[in-house]
Amino acid sequence: DIQVTQSPSFLSASVGDRVTITCRAGQGISTYLAWYQQKPGKAPKLLIYGASTLQSGVPSRFSGRGSGTEFTLTISSLQPEDFSTYYCQQLNAYPYTFGQGTKLEIK
Amino acid sequence: EVRLVESGGGLVQPGRSLRLSCTASGFKFDDYTMHWVRQAPGKGLEWVSCLSWNNGLIAYAGSVKGRFTISRDNARRSLYLQMNSLRPEDTALYYCARGTYSGDDSLDYWGQGTLVTVSS
Numbered sequence: 001d002i003q004v005t006q007s008p009s010f011l012s013a014s015v016g017d018r019v020t021i022t023c024r025a026g027q028g029i030s031t032y033l034a035w036y037q038q039k040p041g042k043a044p045k046l047l048i049y050g051a052s053t054l055q056s057g058v059p060s061r062f063s064g065r066g067s068g069t070e071f072t073l074t075i076s077s078l079q080p081e082d083f084s085t086y087y088c089q090q091l092n093a094y095p096y097t098f099g100q101g102t103k104l105e106i107k
Numbered sequence: 108e109v110r111l112v113e114s115g116g117g118l119v120q121p122g123r124s125l126r127l128s129c130t131a132s133g134f135k136f137d138d139y140t141m142h143w144v145r146q147a148p149g150k151g152l153e154w155v156s157c158l159s160w161n162n163g164l165i166a167y168a169g170s171v172k173g174r175f176t177i178s179r180d181n182a183r184r185s186l187y188l189q190m191n192s193l194r195p196e197d198t199a200l201y202y203c204a205r206g207t208y209s210g211d212d213s214l215d216y217w218g219q220g221t222l223v224t225v226s227s
Contacts, residue, residue: 001169034213036152043202043217044144044152050211087152091211094166096142096154 002026004090006099012107017078021086021102023071029092035064035073036087038101044087048073080106109133109216111203116221119193127221129186129203134216137181140164140206142214143188145199145223153199156188157206171197193225 003026013019023033031051036044046055048064051071061076075082083106088099115127129141143155156167156177165177176189186203200222204214 032211034211036214038152043219044214045217046213046215049207049213049215053210055215089152089154089213091213094157095168096157096166096212098152098154101151 001095002029002090002093002097004088004097004099006086006088006102008102009100011102011104013078013104014107015078015080019075019078019104021073021088021104023066023073023088023099025069025071025090025092028068029090031067032090032092033064033066033071034089034091035062036089037082037084038087039084047086078104109205111205111216111218113201113203113218113221116201116223118224118226120227121194121225123193124189124191125193125223127188127190127201127203127223129218131184131186131203131205134205136184137161139208140212141179141186142204142206143177143186144202144204144214144217145197146202146220147196147199150199155201157212158186190223193223195225197223198225199223 005024033051035048038044052064085103110132140159142157158177174192178187200220202220203218205216206212
């Protein structure tokens with residue numbers, strides 16, 4: 001199985017801050033990586049696929065970069081509604097594995 | 108509007124079986140690979156299984172392989188997960204999700220989940 005490691009697990013930030021979450025794959029996965037946002041009590045929501053393509057309707061303050069084994073999700077200017085938990089998922093090989101999540105909290 | 112509605116969850120004793128269903132609407136169901144993803148209480152997401160539109164591709168997580176069986180009925184627009192030999196560690200909210208039509212199979216629509224509790 002391809003291990004996916006997210007960092008940090010917790011992140012404290014303020015409205016307007018720029019934040020970056022990192023996802024590392026245990027082996028090269030090209031750009032087969034997606035990012036999801038999950039709010040408490042809700043299903044996950046797809047933000048980015050193909051490592052860098054913004055899903056329709058997702059605000060442009062979200063961006064993704066990377067290929068191979070290292071990937072980042074950046075939120076350029078945090079809004080109140082962005083305080084959630086974020087997951088990456090590799091889609092290069094079965095089983096599709098998720099990172100352990102990053103909980104983004106208000107400072 | 109794309110909609111996925113899971114059902115069939117509940118409380119079950121260890122070693123017993125349960126069958127989950129997911130009913131789809133708002134899109135051409137038989138064009139898409141469908142997935143099950145679970146989330147244990149207070150924990151992260153775990154991909155469980157997927158099945159392609161024509162049953163040609165099936166995959167499972169190692170933790171459920173040999174115990175769970177994914178299937179679909181395109182005429183009924185439904186996805187299923189037969190769960191046998193259930194264990195306490197299978198306790199989770201089970202989501203049904205759609206794989207994207209083109210590209211990398213990322214999960215673009217999700218249901219709200221059905222809760223499975225395995226306990227004596």
